[in-house]
Amino acid sequence: MDRRDFLKLSVIAPVAGSVLLLPAVAGARGIPAESMGGRPTGLCYQGPPTGIITSTLKDLFKIGPGPSSSHTVAPIRIASNFRATVAALPVEQLAKAERIEVTLFGSLSATGKGHRTDRALLAGLLGQQPETCDTALMDALQDTTQVRTTQIGGQQFRLSGDTIVWDRGDHVFPYANTLMMRLLAGDGTSIFEREYYSTGGGFYTWKGEPPPDRGQPVHRFGSMTELKQVAAATGLPLHQIMLQNEMAIMGVSEQVVNDHLDLVIDTMDRGVTLGLTEEGLLPGPFEFYRKAKRINEKAAADQGGDGFMGELSSYALAVAEGNAAGRLAVTAPTLGSAGTMPAVLYTLNHRLHVPRAAMRQGLMAAGAVGLICKTNASVAGAEMGCQAEIGVASAMAAALLASAMGAPLDVTENAATIALEHHLGMTCDPVGGFVLIPCIERNAFGAVKAYNAWLIAKNEIASQHWEDLDRVIAAMADAGRAMPARLREMGTGGLGVTMVEC
Ligand code: SF4
Incomplete structure (x- = not known):
């Protein structure tokens, strides 16, 4: 028991009686349940989580264009990741590709237009990065009728507002902000696809993503x-x-x-x-x-x-x-x-x-x-x-x-x-x-x-x-x-x- 525990228990003691101190001494720093008489059992704190935080300050403090980290920064990063992944596909696979399609679900679909998610995705597919993105280009992408072309892995792709499909707000994916990126053949069959999740604060992951190849923290803590x-x-x-x-x-x-x-x-x-x-x-x-x-x-x-x-x-x-x-x-x-x-x-x-x-x-x-x-x-x-x-x-x-x-x-x-x-x-x-x-x-x-x-x-x-x-x-x-x-x-x-x- 640290000093804070002792002081808190001291506060409780005159009210609750010394016999009530015993469970609290062994437990966490909270107010002993017994001091709140008539309370249903089980409604209490289960203790601090344990674990290892491996995200970094650089991961947390990202620089990018507004207005939303989950709906703007992460989509640029996701589109950029998809672009790089597609560029590394085998030549014969890439040769069959004709177009890219992005389907938005959940809040991305419901509020993505207000958050300019479409512009962010197009910017990422055009090769922009959040920290260095050309904000004039981002503004110009407001005109989603305009068709732009980009080379990915030697193939030319046409990008416009039609690249984005605004699906539905409700879904069963594990994250609220989900988007599916697909590389399609001329007949609409999928050549390569990846299910991405924008997890907040500009962070993202995708279904089946392997653990990142980085070092371990010197000091391990999860809380x-x-x-x-x-x-x-x-x-x-x-x-x-x-x-x-x-x-x-x-x-x-x-x-x-x-x-x-x-x-x-x-x-x-x-x-x-x-x-x-x-x-x-x-x-x-x-x-x-x-x-x-x-x-x-x-x-x-x-x-x-x-x-x-x-x-x-x-x-x-x-x-x-x-x-x-x-x-x-x-x-x-x-x-x-x-x-x-x-x-x-x-x-x-x-x-x-x-x-x-x-x-x-x-x-x-x-x-x-x-x-x-x-x-x-x-x-x-x-x-x-x-x-x-x-x-x-x-x-x-x-x-x-x-x-x-x-x-x-x-x-x-x-x-x-x-x-x-x-x-x-x-x-x-x-x-x-x-x-x-x-x-x-x-x-x-x-x-x-x-x-x-x-x-x-x-x-x-x-x-x-x-x-x-x-x-x-x-x-x-x-x-x-x-x-x-x-x-x-x-x-x-x-x-x-x-x-x-x-
Ligand atoms: S959490 Fe919602 S209400 Fe709060 S700042 Fe973000 S978008 Fe606005």
Whole structure:
């Protein structure tokens, strides 16, 4: 039993009586069931998950064009993977191919037009990569009647809006965002096909994908509980654990890791700076005006807390508006939630004047939180609602802030826990499938909640905090599984209905 367990049990003791302490001493840190009399048995926490996280900070923090990591970045990456796979097919097989067809299911089909999934797929098939994609080409691909040609493995293919088949929202595939890519002969028979899944945050996999050929982490953990055990056993700070794992898994030097973190910092910073200069309408089927610049200018005239909250909100709005316009942003953990962390990072950089090394440390703490959330629940709105996007973004931003400000691990965890806890149950209901309402403002709320979480965590007595990150992630997974499908990025529930006139 650690000090926190002891203090918590001490709190329970006068209420529950000393005999009730025995099971709790042997169990986890939660509130003993016996202290809540009359509770049905079995409704309790089963303990933190165990496992090994082998995803990396580079996997988590990806750079790509908006507006959606699951519906834009992953589709470019998937189409690019399919292109490379097709190019490597035997010549005689490729010689029979005449066309490529992409069929979308689930949320990709239901909201893909609003998220510009068709453009992303065509861009990937044309050879574009998310980090370097030509955003002018992405805009030009809006005209899906135009036919473009591309060479793959020596064969010429014609690509247009007809390449994409918008199938149905309901399906039986194992992932909400599924797409089937097919290479077809002239008579429509399939020469090669692959069933891909966009799993949130720009990550993807496909049916039967072999394990990636990469290194093993030095420090093995699958939850925050296990991460804290590693920290206690090694005496290493959180960012060193993350750094050593990143280097081992990716097989790269510390300099390479830092270079990527610097690219993330600079991309986030540029997103705020650019977004604060832009005004006018955002692309979409209804009038939606940018407001980050105006909010920022008004906030500059406000004093004290109003001014600070207005500025913090404007930074998040700036990046979220840029993302909606298709600008490059960082998945943190997704593009729908790409404004929350940059708002905090910009504050650290330009208001608190935190050194770059501290910002990198903060990013590594945020990455740990994001990877644990992704591993044990989800970062996809289509799987677990907006709690998994803005909620996780807010938790990551709170960890970033705490760690960059030099907080110890327990305070960093508490900040992330508080931020995530107060997003639990939040649904994903983008109006018309566009990342506009409620997404853009949600980024501002994610940032403000992250800051508030940090203020509470740094000023309370850390060991007296009841909730821990693993329990709150488990609660998010529970709420996400209970959420109706229409409130998980289908655009057919919540604001996606009430904001639409009959
Ligand atoms: S409502 Fe939240 S989860 Fe859904 S698309 Fe918007 S930001 Fe993403």
